[in-house]
Amino acid sequence: MAVSRFTITREPLILRALVEAVLEAHHDDARATGRPSPGAAASFVGLVRNENAGRRVLYLEYEAYEPLALAVFERITNEVNKRWPEVVLGIHHRIGRLDVGQPSVAIVASSPHRAEASGACRYVIERVKQIAPIWKREVFDGGETWIEGAVADPEDEAAAAEAWRRACA
Amino acid sequence: MAVSRFTITREPLILRALVEAVLEAHHDDARATGRPSPGAAASFVGLVRNENAGRRVLYLEYEAYEPLALAVFERITNEVNKRWPEVVLGIHHRIGRLDVGQPSVAIVASSPHRAEASGACRYVIERVKQIAPIWKREVFDGGETWIEGAVADPEDEAAAAEAWRRACA
């Protein structure tokens, strides 16, 4: 049985499982609707880097407001599908302690054509960073600090436009 | 032992193996040079779609001029690293008969930061389509045809510029 396409989990992320889940959903949809099957699957994996802002990172601690994060993943999917109805998405985000090198987020976007798959994948990671209620505390050589990025506002159209711009769409 | 990061193969493509090979190479390089470890891995998988130009596709037959294709993968990597020295790449392309749904090409780009990983991955698929000496014959419901795309010219700077433009870089 395929894994869920949208999840917040304490378990290690398995990109392969997410790719399979997205492609299976896409093929199911293609069979049901007569639409084209996927010709491209773009993926993005975020990993814990060994340095940040000049600090030597030891590990990160992620937390999420899980029900809202899942609702946000659905919202981002709707934003993508409004522009590209043929794109199928999956988003997995890990929480808990993550050591250097471990994947914190995995995103997969499939589409009949590569431009939409690549653009959607890039858009999603930008939007996750803008509006997903997820936080990381960085434990580095010499201290620790909460990382604070964007003030989450899903209705901020300038932010969404910036994400589309970065997605080159 | 990790798989080669650049290969032309008749065997099914395993994205996971390529991701691991790229990340392992990146971590090795980071350890050796003191440069940052990867914070992002962008992947692209091309799949055999069930339709093309209104034809119902049954399967594709890929062939390659293998030594030149591998040299082209190296050339594309040099093009990427000239702009982004910190990006580590891997490119696997399959040849032989591929049925609908099977991956024909897998590309992975890792980088400390997501913009370069995503941009490099998109640039590589564009360049592979422009200059890799690989051909596909499409067997469709009602006939078969060679697909002919770009006249390969690695020195064509307008083509490279178009690939960078599509990569939003």
Next chain:
Amino acid sequence: MAASMRVTVRLFARLRDVVGETELVREIPPDATVADVWQALAVEWPAVAAYGASLSCAVNADYARMTARVEDGDEVAFLPPVSGG
């Protein structure tokens, strides 16, 4: 009829660290808004007040405006700037 309402307040990341609780239950007056819940919190824990300028909030796990009306039994969440990915 002016009975007070009871809401659950959820706090995350640095806000949670400042307050020292992930979850509080508080009585609020009828017709209270999310902003009223926040003000009461800032009175109780003055150190959180600085977050008022960079705050997101949600009611029942749905993003909401600070002006949104709160109902009895609601879960009100206050979110510092996010850093997922």
Next chain:
Amino acid sequence: MAASMRVTVRLFARLRDVVGETELVREIPPDATVADVWQALAVEWPAVAAYGASLSCAVNADYARMTARVEDGDEVAFLPPVSGG
């Protein structure tokens, strides 16, 4: 001194189908270029001539210009428009 040279000609995709061979060995005159090798091929198989306008070529598995000089023992490849990915 004007001994002829021997080159291996590699053909791919539709070009290979037209000629019916993946590999040919041909004698060419000294000082021949890739274009000369192609011209000889187009004389032998007139059906390939139409490909002259959309051709790439390689010498010893390295992209080359049609004006490149060919050496004895070289592998000369003619490539129709590519369609990988």
